[in-house]
Amino acid sequence: MSVIAGMKNLFSKIRPAKSQSGEDSAVGQTEHREPVGQEESAYISEPQNTSIDPHDITSETSQEEVAVAAAEPEVKSKSSKKDLLPPYDGPVLEVRNVHRSFQTGSRIIHVLKGIDMEVNPQQLVMLKGRSGSGKTTLLNMLGGLDQPSSGDILFSGQPLQDWGDRRRTALRRREIGFIFQAYALMPLLSAWENVELSLRMADVPRSEWKDRVGHCLDLVGLTKRVKHRPFEMSGGEQQRVAIAKAIAHRPRLLLADEPTAELDSKMGAQVMAVFRNIIEVEQVTICMTTHDPTILEVADHVYEMADGRFIK
Numbered sequence: 001m002s003v004i005a006g007m008k009n010l011f012s013k014i015r016p017a018k019s020q021s022g023e024d025s026a027v028g029q030t031e032h033r034e035p036v037g038q039e040e041s042a043y044i045s046e047p048q049n050t051s052i053d054p055h056d057i058t059s060e061t062s063q064e065e066v067a068v069a070a071a072e073p074e075v076k077s078k079s080s081k082k083d084l085l086p087p088y089d090g091p092v093l094e095v096r097n098v099h100r101s102f103q104t105g106s107r108i109i110h111v112l113k114g115i116d117m118e119v120n121p122q123q124l125v126m127l128k129g130r131s132g133s134g135k136t137t138l139l140n141m142l143g144g145l146d147q148p149s150s151g152d153i154l155f156s157g158q159p160l161q162d163w164g165d166r167r168r169t170a171l172r173r174r175e176i177g178f179i180f181q182a183y184a185l186m187p188l189l190s191a192w193e194n195v196e197l198s199l200r201m202a203d204v205p206r207s208e209w210k211d212r213v214g215h216c217l218d219l220v221g222l223t224k225r226v227k228h229r230p231f232e233m234s235g236g237e238q239q240r241v242a243i244a245k246a247i248a249h250r251p252r253l254l255l256a257d258e259p260t261a262e263l264d265s266k267m268g269a270q271v272m273a274v275f276r277n278i279i280e281v282e283q284v285t286i287c288m289t290t291h292d293p294t295i296l297e298v299a300d301h302v303y304e305m306a307d308g309r310f311i312k
């Protein structure tokens, strides 16, 4: 089904539903609500058949695609996180001699030229480098959104390139959180509802939503902003909602593409402080790209990229 067809199908069957986020006067209520916009409609409607993977949402995904994806039924699987990844004490990510080329017309562009790296549990690792050096290309591969042309990427010891699409998708859904430069929040939903939506998309039981959303917004210091919509918040606050949203389903790995690029230095520092806090409290591992030299000191390890390689 096309995105537009999915939207039409979706909005023709909307019915109100009570939010799981709180009591009548609490945050995120949906009773007696004002007429809702398209994103909110998607949020409160029953899932319909669509063809979009919610975990492929990027900062460039349109709101319509996000709305449809948000309502997509997950590929139901009874397997747990434990079944997906056997116990492993080694690095969260091991990258071995990874190359990535793209063909554009008759030209082949060699973007990554032999990347080796490791990201250990509860580390904050940064990829720095000029525009076009290959940071985003590498980050996409670490998150299983793209595949190397050659080389290996091991996620908790498991070779991603040997996995089928379904298992890689399941890995993204359960074990990885994504954060983008442009926040990627649903504009008509409150902070609370944005985080709650992420739990719905990850197939987390409704009974767990209220505690988990409250905990995640508390972790990023936004307990007083839960009812605010994105346009009522500063850039730094929006990015902190995006972080709460990305960690809500308890991923092992958080991937962030230029998370401070749109922020002034004070807000950027707040976001980095939140990263350090969630590493401690949620025991998550973070790999992020940046251009910003002022935040590098927060990292446990910095890989500098130039023209598709790490500079020693």
Ligand SMILES: Nc1ncnc2c1ncn2[C@@H]1O[C@H](COP(=O)(O)OP(=O)(O)OP(=O)(O)O)[C@@H](O)[C@H]1O
Residues within 6 Å of the ligand: 102, 103, 104, 109, 111, 129, 130, 131, 132, 133, 134, 135, 136, 137, 138
């Ligand atoms: N799908 C693609 N097809 C062709 N070229 C691509 C593709 N994806 C990336 N590239 C090229 O690979 C190079 C690296 O891009 P990438 O986005 O990884 O760089 P970056 O370091 O993240 O840059 P920035 O900091 O500006 O985001 C660029 O020259 C880009 O044009």
